[in-house]
Amino acid sequence: MDTALLDELTEALAAARQGATTKPxxxxxxxxxxxxxxxxxxxxxxxxxxxxxxxxxxxxxxAVIVGMRLDAIYAEHPHVRPTEQEVAEMAxxxxxxxx
Amino acid sequence: MSLTVVLDGGGxxxxxxxxxxxxxxxVMEVIRRRGAGRVLVPSVVTxxxxxxxxxxxxxxxxxKQVDLVEELPLTRARAAATLRQGTPGSAVDxxxxxxxxxxxxxxxxxxxxxxxxxxxxxxxxxxxxxxx
Numbered sequence: 464m465d466t467a468l469l470d471e472l473t474e475a476l477a478a479a480r481q482g483a484t485t486k487p488x489x490x491x492x493x494x495x496x497x498x499x500x501x502x503x504x505x506x507x508x509x510x511x512x513x514x515x516x517x518x519x520x521x522x523x524x525x526a527v528i529v530g531m532r533l534d535a536i537y538a539e540h541p542h543v544r545p546t547e548q549e550v551a552e553m554a555x556x557x558x559x560x561x562x
Numbered sequence: 563m564s565l566t567v568v569l570d571g572g573g574x575x576x577x578x579x580x581x582x583x584x585x586x587x588x589v590m591e592v593i594r595r596r597g598a599g600r601v602l603v604p605s606v607v608t609x610x611x612x613x614x615x616x617x618x619x620x621x622x623x624x625x626k627q628v629d630l631v632e633e634l635p636l637t638r639a640r641a642a643a644t645l646r647q648g649t650p651g652s653a654v655d656x657x658x659x660x661x662x663x664x665x666x667x668x669x670x671x672x673x674x675x676x677x678x679x680x681x682x683x684x685x686x687x688x689x690x691x692x693x694x
Contacts, residue, residue: 473627480629522564522598528627529601530594533587540581545588550595553588556690557668559565561595 464535469528476524479517490516565592565599565669568662568689569628570655571610572673574603576694578620585692589669601628604661606654631661638664645684651677663687 500516503509537544545553554561567589569577576586593599603625612618638660645663646656655674659681662670667689672678675693682689 549588550591554592
């Protein structure tokens with residue numbers, strides 16, 4: 464496991480959640496998605512497109528961090544890796560779909 | 563739909579183990595496979611999860627990697643108090659359960675499944691409880 468990378472990602476996620484300073488960046492999105500989120504913001508259904516994007520990126524980063532920890536565990540103990548069926552059943556318990 | 567996993571003290575300890583229980587690994591695999599999720603721990607959980615000495619190293623490492631919710635506004639404390647009435651759950655349990663209900667968590671990883679189930683039922687939640 465790349466411990467330094469994991470530490471850096473973990474610190475970044477923690478800082479973002481604690482209200483770190485922001486900076487503008489330019490991203491390219493499918494136009495309908497950008498338009499949909501602009502509409503949601505205009506109608507007050509989300510605070511802002513930036514907030515929605517931040518939330519989504521935080522959750523994506525959380526998944527990466529979880530994945531890195533799982534990989535580190537499996538590297539030392541490959542026999543503990545859950546089967547595809549176990550993961551699918553767990554997802555079903557929570558009523559969520561897997562890609 | 564966003565997926566939230568809530569951990570109580572037992573859940574934090576389980577995820578901090580060198581080899582976490584298989585069900586915990588499966589829950590975390592669900593987050594990984596979906597490519598997004600939130601692992602939420604109300605900070606009051608640390609009262610039960612930490613000892614204040616060197617034994618805390620693994621737990622402290624995990625606490626840095628989760629969404630540690632440090633605020634407990636009065637409205638949420640009131641909601642937790644309401645959940646707790648008529649159940650044997652502790653105040654900490656009630657705060658954890660309230661967080662699970664409010665966030666519509668998909669999973670709650672706990673070492674106290676009976677009390678947590680009672681609390682979540684009172685809140686009308688549908689969180690799947692994973693016992694460790």
